Amino acid sequence: MYLTNEEEKIYNGEYGETLEMCMNLIVSLGDIYGAEKLIDVTSAQVSGVSYKTIGEKGLEFLRDMSDSGLKVSVPTTLNPAGMDLIEYEALKFPADFAKKQLEIIDYFEKLGIELGCTCTPYLSGNVPRFRDHISWAESSAVCYSNSVLGAYTNREGGPSALASAILGKTSYYGYHLDENRIPNFKINLDLDFEKIGLKCNNKINNMASYGLIGRYVGRIVKNGIPYFNFTNENNNNSLNLKSECLKGLGAALAASGGIALYHFKGITPEAICTYDNDVINGNLKFDDEITITNDMIEEELSKFDNEQKIDLICIGCPHSGISEIKTVVDILLEEKKSLKTDLWICTSIYTKAIADRMGYTKIIEDAGGKIVVDTCMVVAPIEKMGYKYVATNSGKAATYLPNFCNSEVIYGSIEELIRKGLNQ
Ligand SMILES: C[C@@](O)(CCOP(=O)(O)O)CC(=O)O
Ligand code: SF4
Structure with a gap:
């Protein structure tokens, strides 16, 4: 692969081991997929934030990265963490889990990454333009940015997105090329x-x-x-x-x-x-x-047992925008009842700030639900929090919940699930 003089120096370790490791990762991927060169990216989105999904090995990797003193060189956002970073105690997240999760977030902060942990960064400021080259990892956000926004990204992994964020570059292959789109x-x-x-x-x-x-x-x-x-x-x-x-x-x-x-x-x-x-x-x-x-x-x-009694209703996979929260609120206002199940509406702190201001958060909390930020039903340890029968309006959550959380899934629209939760 062609590298500029500067890229060559990084590759050869002249700017230290960590930059060399980042460059090695990006160049190796490029070699595997036949890239001719590197290109600049305008933003990155890093996955692998939840302690549940990355474990001790991931935490140590991030500690080493942040100890290097390097910072990201392009605007970079984070995928959901394993818990609500504000209300984790009230929501009864296990204390040992919370400690590890906060440590991971500290490392990302040291790396200069924006701490709005969300899988829909395109709803809160990290919005690529048409034909921008970007390096994003969260698969749903990759699909949205490539398809709906017309940006160009491969399906990065957490480490390669982070390496790209630091270098501001990725290898020019795959979905970065028009002929592969x-x-x-x-x-x-x-x-x-x-x-x-x-x-x-x-x-x-x-x-x-x-x-x-x-x-x-x-x-x-x-x-x-x-x-x-x-x-x-x-x-x-x-x-x-x-x-x-x-x-x-x-x-x-x-x-x-x-x-x-x-x-x-x-x-x-x-x-x-x-x-x-x-x-x-x-x-x-x-x-x-x-x-x-x-x-x-x-x-x-028909693959879902929709007659099953629900433990937890989860809306917001990928993270909810304000209009989905409003759909919930409209039903609660119409029905004027309390929920008989737990309800999590997963979103970013940005969207929750608007929900707070609009009075939506209060209406949801008064009915017994929660707007949960920074995390989601898949990457939070819900299986350790007593939730087995989980209802969702998301095809993605319905696919991942059985494996990630050992859940039995109930599937329906927001309207249907909230009404079930009010009446079951
Ligand atoms: C399932 C997923 O949305 C979240 C879990 O991934 P992670 O913890 O960010 O590595 C990842 C993905 O689909 O890219
Ligand atoms: S599982 Fe869904 S809500 Fe969770 S990070 Fe992935 S897309 Fe977002």
Whole structure:
């Protein structure tokens, strides 16, 4: 791979061992995937923050990194940690876990990373521009930034995103190259959304529908690049999809498959700028094509035991924006009852600040729920906190909860789950 003189010096250890290690990691990945050179990145997003997922080995790695005195050289944000960094005692996180988690956060702070621990940094200031090259690790955020924002990133791991953050560079391969971003799997959504067996209004614009689609399509497409289009004549207004649906779709695709990028006819920027015309004119040939019908989505939904009594309702995978919190609040105001289950709405401190100001936090807390920041139902040790039957509106959480937290999953829309929680 071509390296500039300066990059060569870093690679050869002239600026110390830690920088050398970062450069080695980035160059090795580039060598494996055939990169010609390094490119600058405009931001990084680092995963591997929860003590639950990185353990003692990860903590020691971060201690060594922060002891080097190096700092990140581009704006860098963090994935969720293993607990709410403010209310961890009230939420009854185990004390030994909390101690380790705070230590990890200190190391990230020393590295100069912004401490808003969230998997949706694009809702709170770390917002790449169209065609920015970035180095992001969280798979749902990778899918969102590549697909919805049109930025360019590979699916980094925690260490490679951190190395990129410090160097301000990544290797030029994979999704950084236009030729590797061409869709190869056509997905016709021939769905009559209103007939999907979820209980909510406007199912074509509800994140829970897209979690089911994402789980199903992810398994089939694996690590290809899907191109979605609505084909059912009932899907009028389908181009006004809420960003939370696109967020939920990408997260589920990335969790059940290895997808890092999707295109959506008439919706995502590269589809509109680059591919839609060629698809319409028949100039873009796909390797494969599948039509998604209601039966497939019902099959996906039938995998959950939705009659089960719920211990914990979790909203916010990926982290909630303010509109999802408002959906919860609207139901609580309408029903005027208290919750009979625990409720966590997982989000960032940024979004919670707005929820506080809008009075939403109080309404949720008065009903017995919590807005939980900095963490989520997957990377928090909920299995050690007595939660077994966990309800979610997220296709990604539904995919990960059984393995990460040993949970039994109940699946539904926000509307449906909150009503269940009020009435069970
Ligand atoms: C499951 C996930 O969203 C969170 C756990 O990852 P980590 O603790 O940030 O390594 C990671 C991912 O999907 O990239
Ligand atoms: S599991 Fe979901 S909520 Fe948790 S970090 Fe990943 S995307 Fe975010």
